[in-house]
Amino acid sequence: MKLSKLLERLDYTCLQGDMDKEITGIYNDSRKVTEGALFLCIRGAVSDGHAYAAQVAEKGASVIVVQDSVEVPESVTVIQVEDSRYAMALIAAAWYDYPAEKLRVIGITGTKGKTTTTYMIRSILEAAGHKVGLIGTIEAIIGDKVIPACNTTPESMTIQEYFAEMVQIGCDSVVMEVSSQGLMLHRTAGILFEIGIFTNLEPDHIGPAEHSSFEEYLECKSRLFRQCKLGIMNADDKHLEEILKGHTCQVETYGFAENADFRATDTKLVSAPGYLGIDYYVSGKRNFQVEIDIPGKFSVYNSLAAIAVCDHFGVTDENIVSALRLAKVKGRIEMIKVSDEFTLMIDYAHNAMALESLLTTLKEYHPKRLVCLFGCGGNRSKSRRFEMGEVSGKLADFTIITSDNPRFEEPEAILADIESAISKTEGKYIKITDRKEAIAYAIHHGQPGDVIVLAGKGHEDYQEICGVKHPMDERVLIKEILEEDAAKAIR
Known part of the structure; x- marks a missing residue:
């Protein structure tokens, strides 16, 4: 060229x-x-x-x-x-010959909800007959090709390469997570997004290697709405006005607010052994009943954003309802059926803010016991260990402290730091260093009506020890535990 x-x-x-x-x-x-x-x-x-x-x-x-x-x-x-x-x-x-101009590009920014919302949008649009690429925290999906992610928003050359591949295989649209770092480092520069979505904003990613202040973090997020045609915004977020400062796009809103263009009413929690969900009525620009197999108020927000996007693709109410029932995200409140008596799930919550949000949501379902299994990464800020220990001690009925990615630290030292915080609360706990043993303990001691959450690993399929990533997928561990239990029962 x-x-x-x-x-x-x-x-x-x-x-x-x-x-x-x-x-x-x-x-x-x-x-x-x-x-x-x-x-x-x-x-x-x-x-x-x-x-x-x-x-x-x-x-x-x-x-x-x-x-x-x-x-x-x-x-x-x-x-x-x-x-x-x-x-x-x-x-x-x-x-790559400007591939973004041959796709309908949907970008999602915000502190939480980006990953789940991208999968919901893709699920609905694919069910309606569109061919949709995806770029996000977990992976990039290009047709049958799945590429594990290194960054939430890849470098610009990688994005354009992915877009070109999507065009080549016949994708008509792409939905992608747009991080504040990605916007700050111009990874999405030159892309005119057809739709930009704002989920929410809370203090996060602030530090020497990321953003110098909350104000800078907010400003970087707001840049998406100066490079998209339509902004779909969370009407209930207190930072909405600041995010929209200087915007150049048309604006639609979603949320619980009465003036939202897509609003949720008549919200009801839905639960059964091995299942937690939420039911609500969409009103405003669209009007129909929705039930989602992902618990919590934040699931309402994520699905409303997805509905608002798909409204611009002319997707029918029926397609939206059926696709939302099937939308699943690996490692994001991912329920794994192990018993008819209690519920077990895997979630990526790996800091205090995310863990508090998750456990608070699950408590709303009034489980007999809320059991939280988690660890913390080695060679990272010790404050995260103390904060997560305190959150689990206060909100969970029982905590299982275990290993996460110890890296170059001794796992027992990390567990001791977590224990020092949790012991200051009234929460009951046990320490089991080996993660598989810890998960087996959680399953074998599950009681009728319990909700058990394995937090921290989520979509990750490895455990990092002394610089080496060893294969470790919690879904595989659960399967092995159940198979071992079955073999013992036969003997």
Whole structure:
């Protein structure tokens, strides 16, 4: 592809070299550079791509895109831009022939609910006959191809590559999670979203490696609504007005508020052994009854957002209702049938805020006992251990403290930190280091009417110990425990 074509939507200055070049590939990783390629110098958290300019020139890169000055042979074209991450997004879009313009792109931002809402939207649209790609925290889905995720919102080159593959296999739309980090780092720059969704906002992702303040976090989230045609917003969130500051999109709302365009009324909790759900009536722009196999008020919000989106795709009430009953998300209040007497579920809640929200929701169903099994990751902030221990001690009737991803710490030391917090509450608990043994204990000691939640791992299928990720999927562990129990019963 001609260099001029790659740069057609960018403001830039050519510092040296020939503009009439044919580009063979685009890279931001110096190790992958090939003869005739374009290399983007990206300032990263660990290294700065500008330091590799001379090295990639030796490997045959014919064009280098920079923010800062570099010294390379005169034969190498040097293009200077204001922000090389922003440039990377637009160059990648051009390289793949602007695939986003051939898809209806739906983006979801917010502190919580992004993952579940993406799967709900995809479930409804697929049931209505659309072919839908997905990009999110757990995975990217492109037809039958499933790619495990590294980031909630991948780098811009990866996004454009995924979009191009989706177009190639006949997808007409894509639903994706758009993180505040992704917006801050211009990973979605140049994409005009047909629909942007705001779920909610709470203090999160604030620290040295993420956002410097809540205000910056909020501002980054708000950027989505300056690059979408329609914003579908949670009417009940206290930060809605701030999120909409400077927006350029049309706006629709959802929630419990009377003025919401899609509102929930007559909400009822639904429960049975091995099952928790919620039932409500949608009114406003659409009017019908809904039941969801995922418990809690936040499930109402997530499904209302999905309904509001699918309204713009002309999906029938019947298709929406049936698809929502089938929508499941791996590791997000994922119920696993192990008994007719009690309910067991897996959830990704891995910090105090998420765990408190989950346990508070489950208590609304008035279980005989609320049992919480969790651990905390090693080589991470110790405050998370104390906070999660306190939350579980106060809200759960019984806690099973176990191992999560110990990394380079001793699992018992992590458990001791959690215990130091939970022992200050009135909550009962037990420590079982081995996670499979802990899950077996939870199952074998389940009582009629209990709700048991395995928290922290969610969709993860590994346990990280001393730098090595060992296979460990809680669904597999549960299956093994039940099979072992059955074999013992036969003997």
